[in-house]
Amino acid sequence: MAIDCAACPLRRRGNFEAFSDKEIAFMRKFKTGEMQVDPGTLILSQGLSSAHLFTVLSGTGLRYRTLPSGERQVIQFVMPGDFLGLQAGVMHEMGHSAEATSDMVLCVFNRGDLWSLFKSMPERGYALTHLAAIQEHFLGDALATVGQRPAYEKVGWAVHNLYQRAANLGLVRNDAFDFPFRQQDLADALGLSLVHTNKTLAKLRANGVFLWRDGRITVYDQSALSKIADCDAIPRQPLPLI
Amino acid sequence: MAIDCAACPLRRRGNFEAFSDKEIAFMRKFKTGEMQVDPGTLILSQGLSSAHLFTVLSGTGLRYRTLPSGERQVIQFVMPGDFLGLQAGVMHEMGHSAEATSDMVLCVFNRGDLWSLFKSMPERGYALTHLAAIQEHFLGDALATVGQRPAYEKVGWAVHNLYQRAANLGLVRNDAFDFPFRQQDLADALGLSLVHTNKTLAKLRANGVFLWRDGRITVYDQSALSKIADCDAIPRQPLPLI
DNA sequence: CGCGAACTTGATGTAACTCAAGGCGAGTGG
């Protein structure tokens, strides 16, 4: 029933690092199952630990942090290949929650096996660290955007980023990709109000940059978009995968 | 001349994880030297790789990301125990720069030896990942603060955080610790203008919460501060160290 | 058909920005 790691659909469709035979054999043991969830399902919960760690096989989700005052900051739009639960794995508790926004399939690992990953398969431990470094890189970029840029550029940056990631995963067809989120989610990711986000999206639409409708984003003018996003191009190196 | 890892001053003064004898032996080999730098020295440069990785032994610094448009986002106020250069270690380039703001002493490691850390001493590889996870946790918190909170709380959060970190390192005496930064640095960390940061600091001072003068912060009212910062208490677990 | 969730749009308010000017201490040079 469960997908065999050797035939992992991610490595076939996306731009990921290759696995050695030894690594595949290890991952088969390391993987303890698969999980299928519906939209809205809470996968990890801020403040709690978790017995399981996950790699997203398909579907989309959100990571977000809730402040005691009730505000919500979306940390990341989760896509296939993302690893969820590192904080629960090595620390006492998660600093954010994760939930599905579409049907989602996740590879499941045991938190308790994490040490074996370093101990008996250092290549995999290194890959995990690599993933964490990429995450740090992305968060730094997000922080700079949220902290320093005006709304129009924020939204442009977000869509640009999402488009690049989707493209890397082979999820873009005719300059369009699925994006099953609400405007509120984007607003919470960028530190903008819902209303202002809406008006900014309208502006970008009017300018013919892109269109977000019915859970799908279509980019009409890539060069305009990357000019608005104004960020250093992401090197298209293969991503590590757990 | 150089400090022996067995007598590392960090592990003695701060709240860090203990090292086994094997780990100490390994770190002695892993450490290739020490570096002494003056205030203003650039340690790592955004967009470039680096042959060296560092652990801060003493002194303070800044990590910051510069946007193509010239804006600067301060990512972190660097304190002793912080590890610098993970991104250069596992990725092609740094996503941010790092510079000293005081005299600083750094432990120096070779980028090329990083793999040996995973290969021959998985405990250390795990510690590195742990460190990365903590960093991710902190960045998520910073993102939430910059994205969702008003200026008064932002500044309160920042000082609260800095105080906690300094306390963990044994750097607090009489509720005060050194903080050799400019208001502009704090402004760039929080996504505020210099002027507004200044006025917000004046308000906190007037309210008797804390005082920042001559490169030193004195906290007068801890409970008021943590109420303003309004964040989940950081568990005081020992920090990993590289 | 009524209801709720999400999106849209206009009107009004305000937190934070920019501009502008002055103070203060440290360093420099005549």
Added chain:
DNA sequence: CCACTCGCCTTGAGTTACATCAAGTTCGCG
């Protein structure tokens, strides 16, 4: 020793990007 500059902090005045408030539309669903 004073005059000057320079970096940083401070404060007031005016502006604006974004927030909040308040409707209204559309659409799917029980």
